[in-house]
Amino acid sequence: xxxxxxxxxxxxxxxxxxxxxxxxxxxxxxxxxxxxxxxxxxxxxxxxxxxxxxxxxxxxxxxxxxxxxxxxxxxxxxxxxxxxxxxxxxxxxxxxxxxxxxxxxxxxxxxxxxxxxxxxxxxxxxxxxxxxxxxxxxxxxxxxxxxxxxxxxxxxxxxxxxxxxxxxxxxxxxxxxxxxxxxxxxxxxxxxxxxxxxxxxxxxxxxxxxxxxxxxxxxxxxxxxxxxxxxxxxxxxxxxxxxxxxxxxxxxxxxxxxxxxxxxxxxxxxxxxxxxxxxxxxxxxxxxxxxxxxxxxxx
Amino acid sequence: xxxxxxxxxxxxxxxxxxxxxxxxxxxxxxxxxxxxxxxxxxxxxxxxxxxxxxxxxxxxxxxxxxxxxxxxxxxxxxxxxxxxxxxxxxxxxxxxxxxxxxxxxxxxxxxxxxxxxxxxxxxxxxxxxxxxxxxxxxxxxxxxxxxxxxxxxxxxxxxxxxxxxxxxxxxxxxxxxxxxxxxxxxxxxxxxxxxxxxxxxxxxxxxxxxxxxxxxxxxxxxxxxxxxxxxxxxxxxxxxxxxxxxxxxxxxxxxxxxxxxxxxxxxxxxxxxxxxxxxxxxxxxxxxxxxxxxxxxxxxxxxxxxxxxxxxxxxxxxxxxxxxxxxxxxxxxxxxxxxxxxxxxxxxxxxxxxxx
Numbered sequence: 001x002x003x004x005x006x007x008x009x010x011x012x013x014x015x016x017x018x019x020x021x022x023x024x025x026x027x028x029x030x031x032x033x034x035x036x037x038x039x040x041x042x043x044x045x046x047x048x049x050x051x052x053x054x055x056x057x058x059x060x061x062x063x064x065x066x067x068x069x070x071x072x073x074x075x076x077x078x079x080x081x082x083x084x085x086x087x088x089x090x091x092x093x094x095x096x097x098x099x100x101x102x103x104x105x106x107x108x109x110x111x112x113x114x115x116x117x118x119x120x121x122x123x124x125x126x127x128x129x130x131x132x133x134x135x136x137x138x139x140x141x142x143x144x145x146x147x148x149x150x151x152x153x154x155x156x157x158x159x160x161x162x163x164x165x166x167x168x169x170x171x172x173x174x175x176x177x178x179x180x181x182x183x184x185x186x187x188x189x190x191x192x193x194x195x196x197x198x199x200x201x202x203x204x205x206x207x208x209x210x211x212x213x214x215x216x217x218x219x220x221x222x223x224x225x226x227x228x229x230x231x232x233x234x235x236x237x238x239x240x241x242x243x244x245x246x247x248x249x250x251x252x253x254x255x256x257x258x259x260x261x262x263x264x265x266x267x268x269x270x271x272x273x274x275x276x277x278x279x280x281x282x283x284x285x286x287x288x289x290x291x292x293x294x295x296x297x298x299x
Numbered sequence: 300x301x302x303x304x305x306x307x308x309x310x311x312x313x314x315x316x317x318x319x320x321x322x323x324x325x326x327x328x329x330x331x332x333x334x335x336x337x338x339x340x341x342x343x344x345x346x347x348x349x350x351x352x353x354x355x356x357x358x359x360x361x362x363x364x365x366x367x368x369x370x371x372x373x374x375x376x377x378x379x380x381x382x383x384x385x386x387x388x389x390x391x392x393x394x395x396x397x398x399x400x401x402x403x404x405x406x407x408x409x410x411x412x413x414x415x416x417x418x419x420x421x422x423x424x425x426x427x428x429x430x431x432x433x434x435x436x437x438x439x440x441x442x443x444x445x446x447x448x449x450x451x452x453x454x455x456x457x458x459x460x461x462x463x464x465x466x467x468x469x470x471x472x473x474x475x476x477x478x479x480x481x482x483x484x485x486x487x488x489x490x491x492x493x494x495x496x497x498x499x500x501x502x503x504x505x506x507x508x509x510x511x512x513x514x515x516x517x518x519x520x521x522x523x524x525x526x527x528x529x530x531x532x533x534x535x536x537x538x539x540x541x542x543x544x545x546x547x548x549x550x551x552x553x554x555x556x557x558x559x560x561x562x563x564x565x566x567x568x569x570x571x572x573x574x575x576x577x578x579x580x581x582x583x584x585x586x587x588x589x590x591x592x593x594x595x596x597x598x599x600x601x602x603x604x605x606x607x608x609x610x611x612x613x614x615x616x617x618x619x620x621x622x623x624x625x626x627x628x629x630x631x632x633x634x635x636x637x638x639x640x641x642x643x644x645x646x647x648x649x650x651x652x653x654x655x
Contacts, residue, residue: 187384187386189382189384189386190386190388192351192353192373192380192382192386193380193382193386193387193388193447194388194399195352195353195372195373195374196351196352196353196373196374196378196379196380197374197399197400197403197447198373198374198400198403198404199374199399199403200374203403207399208388211390212389212390214390
């Protein structure tokens with residue numbers, strides 16, 4: 001008589017001996033990360049909830065659900081108010097165009113620069129890369145006034161093109177640095193194979209290296225887009241004309257008007273309009289961004 | 300199709316005083332399959348990369364056919380290269396990978412497709428033309444790398460350890476495929492490997508390098524039968540040749556208490572009173588009178604058996620090949636005597652072979 005042996009796989013395979021499941025460090029880490037996440041979720045909830053509330057609701061019941069505007073059947077009243085009063089419609093268009101143009105220009109300039117610094121064996125390339133990296137360490141706030149004076153001399157203040165130049169220039173160090181990591185991680189043999197196949201350095205860059213660094217280019221685009229979308233200080237300094245306001249700049253003006261009229265619901269709705277698109281973009285692309293940032297670090 | 304000549308070709312690497320390749324003189328005939336072999340760091344890859352134009356030539360010259368290619372960029376040399384890790388373009392399909400050179404040469408699309416298809420057919424890759432390299436097995440990738448080389452119909456193939464990333468069985472298969480493909484195409488081929496079995500089985504001639512210097516360049520049979528020095532003797536053949544220090548006596552050379560005969564010419568050629576005797580594992584006779592040796596390890600391969608024996612006064616194990624499945628055991632005492640015609644004699648001071 002034969003018996004069929006019943007083998008049940010363990011619900012959870014055993015960890016390697018010695019790797020303790022529980023450690024104090026792990027517990028502390030989990031607690032800190034948990035609290036941080038909870039706090040951020042709370043702020044996000046407060047922002048979204050408050051953007052649907054009346055000022056009275058915001059102050060008397062900060063963490064409750066919005067009721068008043070829903071009861072009146074006009075739940076999006078705050079958003080409509082902000083959109084109209086702050087001129088967000090136009091600002092939205094300006095911002096999308098400006099941010100897109102900047103992000104593309106930054107990557108177009110940084111990619112060849114990073115390629116040349118890492119791959120062409122240029123004399124002094126390492127030193128130059130370090131100089132560019134130092135550029136990341138200069139807080140742009142410290143150069144706002146000289147920048148303004150400089151641009152004023154060539155009549156590029158209060159001009160979107162002037163702001164475009166400033167954005168591109170200030171974003172290049174980080175992007176070059178990011179992309180050098182990418183290009184460095186590509187194997188040498190591909191270039192050698194291309195050279196033997198008869199491709200010129202320019203051809204090699206465009207047909208071989210650029211497609212392979214695509215992940216890095218996209219990461220560069222996204223990170224710059226998010227950063228510039230939220231950029232406020234420079235837009236306040238360089239733009240004075242309503243017609244050229246970016247979202248952040250328009251929000252700043254709207255902040256003055258809305259708080260004067262105690263329109264806190266509308267104000268917060270305005271903040272939500274500026275912040276939420278980038279949040280959504282980030283959630284959609286988070287994985288891509290993180291792999292982009294860590295690639296080149298490993299092997 | 301072309302000849303390749305290295306004329307005193309030398310290559311230094313930055314910060315290293317000893318040249319990676321030292322005054323290499325080597326003539327490769329048109330259509331020949333030449334294998335460069337040697338231990339790692341011997342300069343064989345550097346030699347190949349100089350030929351491909353991926354390394355500069357510090358001294359000497361390099362000729363491909365009747366052109367001085369010493370300072371030509373890779374694209375003007377009309378050579379194709381197969382890399383160790385294949386270096387396929389990951390974002391291109393197999394067809395695009397194979398056809399990349401032709402595309403750069405601005406060959407019309409119809410002709411290009413035809414050439415790529417012909418190469419793919421030769422390598423049994425037709426089914427995979429639309430795939431990306433990541434979706435291929437190691438052997439298929441290797442064939443794509445070959446395809447990229449043969450589609451060009453170049454003057455010279457350069458192959459840098461193209462089989463080292465394949466598993467043992469596939470390597471043996473591909474070895475014969477590459478060799479027969481080369482004979483079919485008749486393209487001059489320089490092939491780098493560290494595997495002496497590949498070198499012996501594939502090459503028309505084999506060049507053995509060590510420390511950047513050419514030790515010997517000969518047919519596989521020539522290398523095996525008449526190694527030019529102690530290094531080549533020990534490097535070619537598996538298991539390696541036994542190298543035994545011997546003292547000259549009145550009758551011949553003595554090792555381990557026995558005398559072996561050497562010719563008067565050999566005796567005259569020796570610079571000192573000491574020699575190194577080379578005996579391959581299959582060159583031993585197990586007799587009643589000979590060097591007493593104790594069997595230390597028995598390696599049974601079925602068809603053959605290798606005995607690793609200790610001999611008093613000799614620090615290294617002596618390898619002896621015997622009939623497979625014989626009943627010898629660890630600890631057995633045997634007596635060894637080299638067959639006279641299997642004896643190689645080298646000068647102990649210079650390591651150079653002395654002629655019979």
